[in-house]
Amino acid sequence: MRNIAVLTSGGDAPGMNAAIRAVVRTGLANGLTVWGVEDGYAGLIEGSFRRLGTRDVGSIIQRGGTILGSARCMPFQTPEGRELAIRRLHGAGIEGLVVIGGNGSQAGAHALQQMGFASVGVASTIDNDLFGSDVTIGVDTALNVALNAIDNLKVTASSHRRALLVEVMGRKCGYLALMAGIAGGAEAIVLPEVLVEPEAIAQRIQAAYDRGKPHAIVVVAEGAKYNAGRLCEAFQQRNLLVGYEIRSTVLGYVQRGAVPTCADRLLGTRLGSEAVAQMVAGHTGLLVGMCRGELVTTPLETVVNGVKPLDPWFLKAADVLAQ
Numbered sequence: 309m310r311n312i313a314v315l316t317s318g319g320d321a322p323g324m325n326a327a328i329r330a331v332v333r334t335g336l337a338n339g340l341t342v343w344g345v346e347d348g349y350a351g352l353i354e355g356s357f358r359r360l361g362t363r364d365v366g367s368i369i370q371r372g373g374t375i376l377g378s379a380r381c382m383p384f385q386t387p388e389g390r391e392l393a394i395r396r397l398h399g400a401g402i403e404g405l406v407v408i409g410g411n412g413s414q415a416g417a418h419a420l421q422q423m424g425f426a427s428v429g430v431a432s433t434i435d436n437d438l439f440g441s442d443v444t445i446g447v448d449t450a451l452n453v454a455l456n457a458i459d460n461l462k463v464t465a466s467s468h469r470r471a472l473l474v475e476v477m478g479r480k481c482g483y484l485a486l487m488a489g490i491a492g493g494a495e496a497i498v499l500p501e502v503l504v505e506p507e508a509i510a511q512r513i514q515a516a517y518d519r520g521k522p523h524a525i526v527v528v529a530e531g532a533k534y535n536a537g538r539l540c541e542a543f544q545q546r547n548l549l550v551g552y553e554i555r556s557t558v559l560g561y562v563q564r565g566a567v568p569t570c571a572d573r574l575l576g577t578r579l580g581s582e583a584v585a586q587m588v589a590g591h592t593g594l595l596v597g598m599c600r601g602e603l604v605t606t607p608l609e610t611v612v613n614g615v616k617p618l619d620p621w622f623l624k625a626a627d628v629l630a631q
């Protein structure tokens with residue numbers, strides 16, 4: 309293999325640039341030519357490739373987002389779209405592809421591999437919902453952004469004796485909410501994985517009030533049945549009393565664009581570098597991830613069919629520690 313390409317796909321995640329840099333420099337060190345694909349699978353279909361040298365990835369390790377751009381691309385989900393993408397890759401003489409992204413992106417990598425195009429995935433999504441990696445690129449930074457916000461909101465909540473609902477990202481996965489809730493000392497955490505009725509959450513907030521807490525912080529996952537907006541509505545419509553005045557804040561995309569933490573820069577570097585090592589060794593059709601602190605590979609077939617559950621220890625701890 310002499311020519312490989314790298315793309316970033318799905319939601320951008322802090323640390324993607326570290327992974328791109330590692331792919332490029334490890335590839336060059338192995339005598340490969342490395343191409344960057346612009347805007348994820350959309351760029352693959354359009355043939356938007358640019359050759360990347362070592363200087364092209366200089367001074368990007370500290371930057372959030374992705375220098376290659378990312379996109380959500382519907383045409384790639386059709387066989388015709390993927391056939392066109394493979395024709396573009398062959399046309400440019402590219403023989404292997406590194407896909408940096410989350411669940412959907414790895415489903416795309418798997419589909420390419422099944423059609424005979426050598427692909428290796430790198431686990432990257434702030435949602436941390438990807439099977440095959442305990443932790444994915446971007447999670448640590450997103451968590452720290454959420455924590456900063458929670459710490460700040462707690463100050464104002466205390467000053468005004470308020471309950472604050474803080475909605476964090478994560479799509480259908482409650483990982484960010486659970487971890488930010490525990491590390492941020494939340495009084496209650498609302499997750500997509502555990503259905504809790506508004507009455508039970510109101511009771512929990514009221515109990516904090518009765519115990520004399522100056523504030524109550526409820527961390528709510530955006531994918532929960534009752535997200536922050538629906539929870540506020542339910543409290544009003546059902547006349548649920550919680551003691552405090554209630555306010556809600558949706559953190560949204562602010563969690564995505566931050567400067568990557570040291571942990572995300574190192575994770576991006578390790579996973580990106582290992583992806584090239586696997587490709588050079590002729591091992592493709594797999595995801596490179598990190599489990600129990602070690603680099604691991606998992607077949608993309610297993611990744612796309614796997615479901616990563618929340619850690620039961622943290623789920624239990626969330627209840628005990630909120631007292």
Ligand code: ATP
Pocket residue numbers: 317318319320349379380381382384385409410411412413414415416417419432433434435
């Ligand atoms: P994040 O977790 O950050 O949202 P993601 O990789 O899960 O990232 P998606 O929007 O689900 O983000 O997927 C990114 C792109 O991957 C899609 O726009 C599409 O082009 C491609 N893709 C998704 N699912 C499939 C599939 N089943 N087959 C082929 N391609 C897919």
